Amino acid sequence: MVKLAEWRGKELFRKYGIATPKGTVVRSADEAERLVRSxxxxxxxxxxAQVLAGGRGKGxxxxxxxxxxxxxxxxxxxxxxxxDGQPVRELLLExxxxxxxxxxxxxxxxxxxxxxxxxxxxxxxxxIETVPDEQIARQRIDPFPGLALYACRNAARSLGLxxxxxxxxxxxxxxxxRLFDQEDAELVxxxxxxxxxxxxxxxxxxxxxxxxxxxxxxxYAEIRDDRTxxxxxxxxxxxxxxxxxxxxxxxxxxxxxxMATLDVLKEFGGEPxxxxxxxxxxDPKKVTEAFLxxxxxxxxxxxxxxxxxVTRCDTVxxxxxxxxQTVPSSERFPLVARIRGNNEAEGIAILRAAGVTSVPDxxxxxxxxxxxxxxxA
Amino acid sequence: MSVxxxxxxxxxxxxxxxxxxxxHTRAMKEFGTQVVAGVTPGKGGxxxxxxxxxxxxxxxxxxxxxxxxxxxxPAPFAKDALIEAVDAGIRLCVLVxxxxxxxxxxxxxxxxxxxxxxxxxxxxxxIASPEKAKVGIIPNVVFRRGRVGVISRSGTLTYEIVNGxxxxxxxxxxxxxxxxxxxxxxxxxxxxxxxxxDKETDLLVMVGEIGGTAEEDAAExxxxxxxxxxxxxxxxxxxxPGKRMGHAGAIISRGKGTAATKLAAxxxxxxxxxxxxxxxxxxxxxxxxxxxxx
Numbered sequence: 308m309v310k311l312a313e314w315r316g317k318e319l320f321r322k323y324g325i326a327t328p329k330g331t332v333v334r335s336a337d338e339a340e341r342l343v344r345s346x347x348x349x350x351x352x353x354x355x356a357q358v359l360a361g362g363r364g365k366g367x368x369x370x371x372x373x374x375x376x377x378x379x380x381x382x383x384x385x386x387x388x389x390x391d392g393q394p395v396r397e398l399l400l401e402x403x404x405x406x407x408x409x410x411x412x413x414x415x416x417x418x419x420x421x422x423x424x425x426x427x428x429x430x431x432x433x434x435i436e437t438v439p440d441e442q443i444a445r446q447r448i449d450p451f452p453g454l455a456l457y458a459c460r461n462a463a464r465s466l467g468l469x470x471x472x473x474x475x476x477x478x479x480x481x482x483x484x485r486l487f488d489q490e491d492a493e494l495v496x497x498x499x500x501x502x503x504x505x506x507x508x509x510x511x512x513x514x515x516x517x518x519x520x521x522x523x524x525x526x527y528a529e530i531r532d533d534r535t536x537x538x539x540x541x542x543x544x545x546x547x548x549x550x551x552x553x554x555x556x557x558x559x560x561x562x563x564x565x566m567a568t569l570d571v572l573k574e575f576g577g578e579p580x581x582x583x584x585x586x587x588x589x590d591p592k593k594v595t596e597a598f599l600x601x602x603x604x605x606x607x608x609x610x611x612x613x614x615x616x617v618t619r620c621d622t623v624x625x626x627x628x629x630x631x632q633t634v635p636s637s638e639r640f641p642l643v644a645r646i647r648g649n650n651e652a653e654g655i656a657i658l659r660a661a662g663v664t665s666v667p668d669x670x671x672x673x674x675x676x677x678x679x680x681x682x683x684a
Numbered sequence: 685m686s687v688x689x690x691x692x693x694x695x696x697x698x699x700x701x702x703x704x705x706x707x708h709t710r711a712m713k714e715f716g717t718q719v720v721a722g723v724t725p726g727k728g729g730x731x732x733x734x735x736x737x738x739x740x741x742x743x744x745x746x747x748x749x750x751x752x753x754x755x756x757x758p759a760p761f762a763k764d765a766l767i768e769a770v771d772a773g774i775r776l777c778v779l780v781x782x783x784x785x786x787x788x789x790x791x792x793x794x795x796x797x798x799x800x801x802x803x804x805x806x807x808x809x810x811i812a813s814p815e816k817a818k819v820g821i822i823p824n825v826v827f828r829r830g831r832v833g834v835i836s837r838s839g840t841l842t843y844e845i846v847n848g849x850x851x852x853x854x855x856x857x858x859x860x861x862x863x864x865x866x867x868x869x870x871x872x873x874x875x876x877x878x879x880x881x882d883k884e885t886d887l888l889v890m891v892g893e894i895g896g897t898a899e900e901d902a903a904e905x906x907x908x909x910x911x912x913x914x915x916x917x918x919x920x921x922x923x924x925p926g927k928r929m930g931h932a933g934a935i936i937s938r939g940k941g942t943a944a945t946k947l948a949a950x951x952x953x954x955x956x957x958x959x960x961x962x963x964x965x966x967x968x969x970x971x972x973x974x975x976x977x978x
Contacts, residue, residue, distance in 0.1 A: 308928055308935075416786060418866050418896040418933070421793045436938055450790050491787050519932060520785035522760050547930040562864055562930025563838020563893055566919035567961050573922040574960070584930040587821075587839075614844040616809075616823035648843065649823055669962050 308493065309516040309527045312357045314399045316512025319490065323482040325497075326508045330401035332357065339382035342400055343375040349402035350374070354381040357399055360391035361434070368395065371403060404508060406501035410466055411435055412480065413496035413513075414448070414487040423448040423487060425480065427462045431499035454484040471505035479507050491520030537604055546597050547586060553578025555680045556606030556640070558597060560585040560618045568612045571669060577677035580606050587617035594626020595633070602630075602638040608679035610672065613646040613654075620646045620654025628661045643676040645669065686813040687833070687858035687878045687885070688776060688802070689752065693817040696744055696774065697722040698765045699756035700732045704780070708756070708821050709733045715818040715827075721748035741772040752776040754810060754819050762806065763788040770801045778819045779805030779869065786932070789867040796869065803869025807932070809839040809861035822846075822859060830855020832968055833879040833912075835872055836891035837862050837898070837933070841919060841961060845891060848965030854972055857885040864931030866895070872902035876910050887913040887971050889964060890955070894920030895934045895941040903949035913975075914955040915967045918943045 311319070317327040331347055333339045342348055356368035363369050368388055370381035378400065388395050409432035417424040425446045430438045444465040446458045459480050463473035479500075487495045496513040516527050534542065541548030547562065551569075555577045559565035562584050569579040581604045585597055601609060613623050623646060631639075644665045646654045655665045666672035695712060699705045700722025710733045712719050719735050721744040728739030738744035741753070753774045757765040762781045769777050777796065784792075784806045796803050804811055810820010814829040822839075826847040832854055836842040839861055846859055860875055862868050872890060879885050888910075892899040899918060906914055921943040923929050925936040936942050951957050956971070958964045 416790075416866060418898070419871075419901055421790055421867050423790070449794070450787075451794065488787065491785050493786075517785055517787070519759065519783040520787065523785075549927050549929060551924060551927075559840070561838060561840025562934055563836070563841030563891065563919045564844060566893060566923060566929050566934065567841050567917075569923070570919065570921045571960055579922060582929060586930075614840050614847070616826075616840060616843050617821060618840075648847070649825065669960070 308518055309530050310359045311512070311514040311516065311530070312359065312397065313355065313512050314357055314397070315530070316514040317509065319486060319514060320509050320512055323486045325479055325482050326506065327512070328401040328404050328508060328510065330399050333382065333398050333400060334396060336379045336382040336386065339398060339400060340375045340379035343372070343378040348400045351403045352378060353401050353403050354378060354385060355399045355401070356385045356388060356390065356395040357397035358390050358393045358395055360393055363390065366390050404501055404503055404510065406503050406508070408502040409499035410502060411438070411498045412462070412483065412500050413494065413498070414484055415494050417447055420447050423450065423484070425454065425458060425462065425484070427465055429466050435498065448484060450488070454481055472502060472507065475505065475507045491517045491524055493517050537600060541600055544596055544600070546600065547582070547584035548600065549582040550604060551579050551582060553580040554607040555579050555676060556581040556583065556601045556604060556609040557612065558583045558585060558601060558609060559612040560587065560614065564612065564614060568610060571673045572610065572677060575673045575677050577673070577680060580604065585618060585623070589617070589619065589622055591622050591626035591629060594623050595630040598627060598630030599633060602634045602640065605638070606640050608641045608643065608676050610676040611642060611644040611646070612672070613648070615646065615648030615650055615654065619650040620648060621650040621657060624654040624657035628657060631661060641679040643672050643679060645672040686816055687860065687882050689811055689813050689817040689819055689858070691816055693752050693819065694718050694720045694748065694750045695817070695819055696720065696741065696748065696750035696753045696769070697735065697756065698741065698753055698769065700724055700735065700737055701727045701730070702756055705756040706732050708754070709735055711821070711824055712818050715812065715824050716815065717817045717819070720750050741768045741774070745772045745774065750774065752778070752819050754778045754780060756780050759783045759785070763792055766792045766803065767795060770796050770799050775801045776819070777801060777803050778808070778810040779803060779863070780808065780810060780821055782807035784865070786865065786867045789865065793867060793869055804860060805863040805869060807865045808863030808868070809842070811858065811860045813858040814856055820861065822861065826850060827859070828855035831857050831884060831886040832972070833857050833882065833885035833888040834859040834891070835862060835875045835879070835888065836860070837864055837893050837931070838891055838919060842891055845889065845917070845961055845964045848962060849889070849968055852965045852969040854969060857882060864893070864933050866933040871898050873898070873905045876902060876905045880910050880912065885912065886975055887915070887968065889968060890914055890916040892916065892918045892946055893931065893934050894918070894923050894929065894936055894943050895931070897941065899946035900949045903953040903955070906950070906955060907953040913971045915958060915964055915971065916950045916955045917958040917961060917964050918946045
């Protein structure tokens with residue numbers, strides 16, 4: 308999941324022929340002031356934080372300026388903010404647009420129908436979740452013919468647009484769908500979509516690109532997104548790794564089993580801090596890498612919950628023992644293991660030789676790891 | 685009768701010469717499955733685990749009368765492999781491959797459907813009916829012939845639960861891993877009527893997880909039309925919103941797809957809901973005892 312910052316999203320919009328305000332990205336208050344002074348952005352202008360957090364308007368991360376000095380002050384104020392834990396590093400400066408209406412349009416995936424879905428609403432500029440359902444129009448798009456003209460006409464009607472504005476909407480929606488399709492997007496959203504005279508202009512851009520299509524979209528590989536540094540390393544090593552709020556690391560195989568292990572821990576009073584799904588592997592080296600990565604997250608205790616299928620228990624045990632020898636003593640953590648399934652006996656024997664006991668009962672093992680985490684804290 | 689596979693299932697393995705293809709061809713044969721052909725373009729004429737390899741699916745089907753395919757082809761080529769199987773007349777395709785872009789799956793799903801073919805997966809362990817056939821990668825050891833149907837979005841968690849059912853002295857009729865992706869060929873709603881019709885299934889275990897509304901849709905189907913007892917478990921109660929938990933489909937986005945709404949919907953539909961994975965076999969055993977007394 309690559310979430311694009313607004314300015315990157317708008318760059319894509321322009322590439323596909325969707326109108327946006329004229330804008331420039333800056334990284335300091337000096338730069339903002341110079342840009343406005345040189346006429347690079349028309350006045351009055353809007354200064355917007357480029358972070359992936361929602362609710363920027365309410366958080367004071369979007370401000371208006373009518374002079375270069377005001378632009379500088381706005382930039383300084385916004386650059387000092389941290390939104391959803393993300394410090395603001397980039398600002399987008401754009402000429403302010405005088406619009407008569409704020410609309411909403413997006414293309415997303417309808418998982419139940421297995422079709423893209425076009426969502427439109429006359430209530431733009433607010434979070435779509437807060438808009439009453441009867442004010443939202445949804446139309447499924449069949450990928451074979453693509454977005455049909457009649458669907459665009461329906462959308463225009465539902466938005467109360469006619470004449471040139473309706474024509475403009477058709478062009479915009481077709482571009483939006485083309486972008487969704489060709490860039491392998493999960494979501495393309497314009498909120499608000501401004502109506503200026505008879506023209507439509509994208510005032511914001513929310514674009515999420517699918518990870519699994521990265522083999523044909525190398526251009527998104529460099530975008531750092533909102534992953535933590537460890538999550539970034541894990542991604543390169545193809546390990547499913549999610550950092551959470553708590554202090555217990557969970558290593559399991561399979562996403563479902565890993566999630567279930569987190570749930571059980573939580574139930575027994577534990578606070579999961581890392582979700583690490585080994586996936587299916589028959590390479591002890593990958594297991595070792597996973598453990599070393601886990602060590603870097605500094606958990607208070609680690610719960611290894613393996614059900615051997617494609618991934619054999621002895622493979623995991625070998626990789627684990629190898630990792631235990633590599634981890635510096637300062638990064639060691641108490642470990643509770645539960646390994647069952649394919650080659651269980653061999654795995655347990657390898658672990659025992661290294662001083663790790665496998666607790667077969669999920670309840671007992673979960674309680675043991677919660678106790679370990681409590682003891683260390 | 686079982687669901688989708690039986691003694692007449694003749695399996696073709698696409699990507700048979702790869703590591704996974706080879707390992708699981710052997711495991712499927714050990715399960716008792718008729719694995720009749722393999723395909724790897726450029727490797728035609730060789731054999732893998734005694735199974736003849738062909739260059740293309742149509743030749744393989746003509747030579748072997750294969751009627752089901754299991755696909756181990758890497759994600760960038762999976763769409764093509766699926767279309768080739770469907771065009772060659774295969775009507776049951778199990779997609780083990782993970783990381784297939786969902787945009788590809790949209791096309792694959794609707795193409796297969798237009799030709800009357802069913803996809804299971806992607807990113808799934810496949811389907812198995814003990815003592816009949818296995819198309820996929822579910823470990824053989826967890827199975828025992830019985831009367832419990834299993835449908836799941838997860839792999840390993842399902843093995844654990846199925847194994848628990850076995851340890852309670854019970855067994856499975858058919859077990860289907862539907863896959864953890866946002867777009868799957870066969871959903872709970874698609875699978876439910878097949879288990880309702882299956883005379884070898886007495887009760888059904890459903891293993892869901894956070895993300896999307898497949899469980900809510902299933903609850904609606906259960907309430908309206910499913911008459912057998914259901915035991916359900918949902919993974920991801922403690923998952924935070926906005927984080928993708930290992931599976932591409934396992935994400936709470938914009939407040940939708942939480943475990944709480946799924947559990948509530950299933951409970952409302954009359955399913956027994958387990959809080960822990962280990963409660964599932966216990967609940968199954970209890971229902972089985974009641975059914976026996978009847």
